[in-house]
Amino acid sequence: xxATLVEELSVPVATDxxxxxxxxxxxxxxxxxxxxxxxxxxxxxxxxxxxxxFSISExxxxxxVGESGCGKTTLGRCILQLHKPTSGSVVFEGTELTKLxxxxxxxxxxxxxxxxxxxxxxxxxxxxxxxIVGEALTIHRVGSKAERKERVRELLDLVGxxxxxxxxxxxxxxxxxxxxIGLARALALSPKLIIADEPVSALDVSIQAQILNLFDKLQxxxxxxxxxxxxxxxxxxxxSDRVAVMYLGKIMEIAPSRxxxxxxxxxxxxxxxxxxxxxxPSVQKRREHVVLEGDVPSPVxxxxxxxxxxxxxxxxxxxxxxxxxxxxxxxxxEAACFFPLDRSE
Amino acid sequence: MKDEPIGKGVxxxxxxxxxxxxxxxxxxxxxxxxxxxxxxRYSHNRAAMAALFILLFxxxxxxxxxxxxxxxxxxxxxxxxxxxxxxxxxxAHWFGTDQNGRDLFVRLAMGGRVSLLIAFAATGIVLVIGxxxxxxxxxxxxxxxxxxxxxxDVLYGLPYLPFAIILLVILGAGIVxxxxxxxxxxxxxxxxxxxGQMLTLKQNEYVEAAxxxxxxxxxxxxxxxxxxxxxxIVVAMFLEVPGMILGEATLSFLGLGISSxxxxxxxxxxxxxxxxxxxxWMIILPGxxxxxxxxxxxxxxxxxxxxxxxxxxxxx
Numbered sequence: 001x002x003a004t005l006v007e008e009l010s011v012p013v014a015t016d017x018x019x020x021x022x023x024x025x026x027x028x029x030x031x032x033x034x035x036x037x038x039x040x041x042x043x044x045x046x047x048x049x050x051x052x053x054f055s056i057s058e059x060x061x062x063x064x065v066g067e068s069g070c071g072k073t074t075l076g077r078c079i080l081q082l083h084k085p086t087s088g089s090v091v092f093e094g095t096e097l098t099k100l101x102x103x104x105x106x107x108x109x110x111x112x113x114x115x116x117x118x119x120x121x122x123x124x125x126x127x128x129x130x131x132i133v134g135e136a137l138t139i140h141r142v143g144s145k146a147e148r149k150e151r152v153r154e155l156l157d158l159v160g161x162x163x164x165x166x167x168x169x170x171x172x173x174x175x176x177x178x179x180x181i182g183l184a185r186a187l188a189l190s191p192k193l194i195i196a197d198e199p200v201s202a203l204d205v206s207i208q209a210q211i212l213n214l215f216d217k218l219q220x221x222x223x224x225x226x227x228x229x230x231x232x233x234x235x236x237x238x239x240s241d242r243v244a245v246m247y248l249g250k251i252m253e254i255a256p257s258r259x260x261x262x263x264x265x266x267x268x269x270x271x272x273x274x275x276x277x278x279x280x281p282s283v284q285k286r287r288e289h290v291v292l293e294g295d296v297p298s299p300v301x302x303x304x305x306x307x308x309x310x311x312x313x314x315x316x317x318x319x320x321x322x323x324x325x326x327x328x329x330x331x332x333x334e335a336a337c338f339f340p341l342d343r344s345e
Numbered sequence: 346m347k348d349e350p351i352g353k354g355v356x357x358x359x360x361x362x363x364x365x366x367x368x369x370x371x372x373x374x375x376x377x378x379x380x381x382x383x384x385x386r387y388s389h390n391r392a393a394m395a396a397l398f399i400l401l402f403x404x405x406x407x408x409x410x411x412x413x414x415x416x417x418x419x420x421x422x423x424x425x426x427x428x429x430x431x432x433x434x435x436x437a438h439w440f441g442t443d444q445n446g447r448d449l450f451v452r453l454a455m456g457g458r459v460s461l462l463i464a465f466a467a468t469g470i471v472l473v474i475g476x477x478x479x480x481x482x483x484x485x486x487x488x489x490x491x492x493x494x495x496x497x498d499v500l501y502g503l504p505y506l507p508f509a510i511i512l513l514v515i516l517g518a519g520i521v522x523x524x525x526x527x528x529x530x531x532x533x534x535x536x537x538x539x540x541g542q543m544l545t546l547k548q549n550e551y552v553e554a555a556x557x558x559x560x561x562x563x564x565x566x567x568x569x570x571x572x573x574x575x576x577x578i579v580v581a582m583f584l585e586v587p588g589m590i591l592g593e594a595t596l597s598f599l600g601l602g603i604s605s606x607x608x609x610x611x612x613x614x615x616x617x618x619x620x621x622x623x624x625x626w627m628i629i630l631p632g633x634x635x636x637x638x639x640x641x642x643x644x645x646x647x648x649x650x651x652x653x654x655x656x657x658x659x660x661x
Contacts, residue, residue: 040488080557109559122550126572136558185554 019094020055021225022079022112022193027052027088029071029078033300047299048074050249050307051088053326058192061219061226063236063257065272066246067296072229073117075246076195079227080114081105092193110140113186117198119178123170129156129181130166136188155184158221160214176207180214187218195227200235212239234276237261242332245269248299248307251326255333265329265340267314268292306338314339386652393648396641403638407461410454414439418455419606421445431624440630443616447606453630456608460635463520463609464589467527468582471589474528475535476571476578482536483543484566494540497533505530506595513601523602527592535581542574576653583646587639594635610635 028051033044048071056062066072077083079090081097090097092108100108113136116122123132130152137148153163159180170178179199186194196215200208216239218224230236236243237257244254245268253266264270271292278284294311297303303310309319316339324336388394411418421443422428428446432438440449482493509526516522546552547570555565571578590610596602597611598618605612610631617628 077553082553082556106559109557114554114557116550116554118550122554124549124551124555124569124573126575127569135555135560139559139564182554185558 019091021058021060021093022227023055023089023091024075024079025053025089025091027075027078027090028086029074029083030086044300047249047302049078049085050302052246052249052251054244054251054254056193056225056227058225059219059223060242061228061240063240063243064227064229064246065231065233065236065243068231069296069299070246071249071299072231072246073197076114076197076227076229079195080109080112082114106140110136110189111191112193112195113189113191114195114197115179115182115186115199118202119175119182120170120202122182123178125170128167128169129173132170132181133166133184133188136185140189142189151188152184155187156181158187158218159184174207175203176210179203179207179211183211183214183218187222190222191224193225193227195229197229198231199228201231208235215239233261233272245272248296248302250307250336252308252337253333253335254326255329255335256331259331259333263342265333265342266335266337267312267339267341268308269335270341271311271313306336314341383649383652387648390648390651392644393652396644396648399637400641400645403457403634403641404461407454407457410457411451413454414448414451416448416451418451418608419447421447421606431620434626441624441626443613443627444620449613449627449630452608452613453610453634456610456613456631457634459520459603459607459609460590460593460611461638463523463527463593464586467524467531467589467593468585470524470528471532471585472535472578472582475532475581476539476574478532479536479539479541480543480566480571480574483540484547484562484570486544486547490540494537497536500530501533503530509592509596510599510601513596518601518604520603523593523596526596527589531585531588531592535578535585538577538581539574542577543570546570546573576650579653580646580650583642583649587642590635590639590642 027049029049031046031048032042033046034040035043050071052071052075054062064072064075074083078085079092079097081090081100085098088098092112095104095108097105097108127135130149133155134148134152137143137151142148143151149166152166156163156165161177161180161184165173170181173181182199199215200211203211212235215226215228219226226239228236228239233243240257242254243257243260245252245260245266247268253260253264253269255264260269261273264273267290271290274288274290275292278287290313292311297307297310303320305321306312306315306319306324309315312319314337318338322338324338326334326336327340328334329340329342416425416428420428422430422445425446428442428448430442430444430446432442432446434441438448438450440453442448443452478493478497482490508530512526512529513522516525547565552565552569555569560569593602593609594611594614597604597609598615600615603609603612605616613631614628614635617624617626617631620627
């Protein structure tokens with residue numbers, strides 16, 4: 001892979017910017033539920049994302065975990081402005097994205113891309129691999145036809161596929177190979193940030209490892225920054241520098257990866273971690289188990305106070321009445337809990 | 346085409362942990378193109394192949410038929426006294442002659458030209474309107490979709506035949522008014538089909554991927570969504586044509602469409618109807634032509650529907 005072509009393709013940026021690559025502040029996304037045909041009434045609101053704040057520095061990987069329906073996918077889409085956030089701000093390299101017009105957003109799109117969960121639904125079955133991977137180049141009018149073709153071959157090689165596959169259709173590939181194609185498409189314009197929306201959860205465990213290693217390798221080679229979304233703490237363990245745990249649209253705990261796994265302070269994180277089986281029967285038997293009871297409440301009608309209180313084993317009166325704020329627990333470790341595990345009850 | 350293992354020539358790479366990974370799961374697949382697949386799968390369908398050949402034969406007959414015999418389609422006993430009315434099929438007149446002594450072989454071929462042309466043209470108009478309308482409604486969704494589809498519902502409520510008859514009475518008989526009458530009420534079904542497809546297809550992640558890449562709405566509709574409705578559009582087309590042939594025949598049969606001496610299959614059937622008791626072949630022949638053509642279009646439509654959907658791809 002020639003470094004020069006990638007440099008040519010990337011967009012020049014203001015060099016004086018030194019803050020984090022991506023800053024998300026108080027991001028809120030609510031979806032109205034409507035009924036009626038032509039005259040529509042709003043009968044409810046899905047609180048998908050409720051005031052999320054975090055930042056990612058260049059070259060870092062932030063893992064974002066949470067159960068299904070907790071708003072992690074919506075959060076990813078809001079960052080890319082595929083969903084218009086209800087309120088809050090998304091700042092990418094110093095540029096506020098929520099107020100950008102179409103044309104300016106178009107330029108930013110070259111720098112932030114997404115890899116999807118479903119390797120089957122995310123590739124258009126009527127397009128050849130070459131067209132899929134090269135579409136970004138066509139849309140942004142990069143290079144001549146021959147140069148684009150060459151770049152597509154280069155990208156396929158980069159993600160570990162045979163460059164001569166350009167004329168094949170997605171249905172001729174396996175799930176893992178399709179995910180590589182999706183990754184090649186995201187890399188076409190040499191983005192800085194990649195939002196990986198559960199990229200391995202639809203794959204077999206053996207293939208998951210391959211794809212995770214590919215993500216790792218690409219980060220080292222291309223200096224990428226990842227927001228890595230998953231519903232499984234063990235998947236993000238190795239790939240993430242920091243991990244954020246999300247529950248019902250809110251971030252419960254965010255900490256450096258090692259720290260979060262070793263000493264979680266939020267009861268929810270603790271519950272999630274104790275659900276990961278340890279492949280050693282003696283340890284597995286001895287260790288303390290916390291089973292999270294019940295289901296995730298509906299985001300249409302989230303619980304009062306701390307949204308986790310109905311399932312929390314440390315919940316007290318105050319948890320049902322007041323919303324806990326993010327508090328510092330040392331060295332970048334933050335959690336939103338009145339009774340964190342590093343303090344006695 | 347030669348088989349070639351997909352994993353061939355792929356580099357191994359090493360992960361951070363020092364493990365070596367093979368880049369792809371090796372697979373042996375036959376290289377195939379979409380069109381190649383469609384043709385191959387279609388050709389395995391015997392009924393559809395037979396129907397296709399009969400249709401081709403109909404089209405060739407309609408095209409060259411009038412030149413095969415020495416008479417013109419409107420040459421009757423008034424212009425050529427040697428012609429005798431109501432002849433049974435014989436060596437000179439292969440399909441016999443009608444009440445004016447006109448050669449039915451030539452008239453049926455001319456009728457085929459008119460009937461098929463009207464059917465194809467009307468289908469074309471209907472598809473363009475229906476596909477554009479349906480894809481806009483489906484893609485934009487929400488209130489726009491609601492309003493657009495309620496309008497379709499209202500038009501659906503109109504009784505087709507009286508509506509077409511009134512239109513033809515106002516505009517007068519002829520090919521263009523006939524096209525209009527057929528098209529006005531027939532674009533509704535394809536628009537509903539396409540709109541339904543759009544609603545499902547736009548949920549696909551590849552649409553979101555295209556948006557993330559910065560694709561415009563037009564690009565998403567025409568490059569991503571419409572090609573995926575191609576199967577349904579082709580099927581709709583083949584299923585629409587027989588309706589058009591029948592519609593044209595009905596209107597002409599009622600005396601509202603093509604009128605003598607011009608011929609269409611409907612006009613010929615209408616003329617034959619008047620001599621049903623004494624000379625039944627005059628209605629049987631156009632009847633057979635209409636029925637066979639309609640049937641064949643349905644078979645070809647079904648055949649294409651099965652062939653065009655990659656998910657029905659057989660595993661060998």
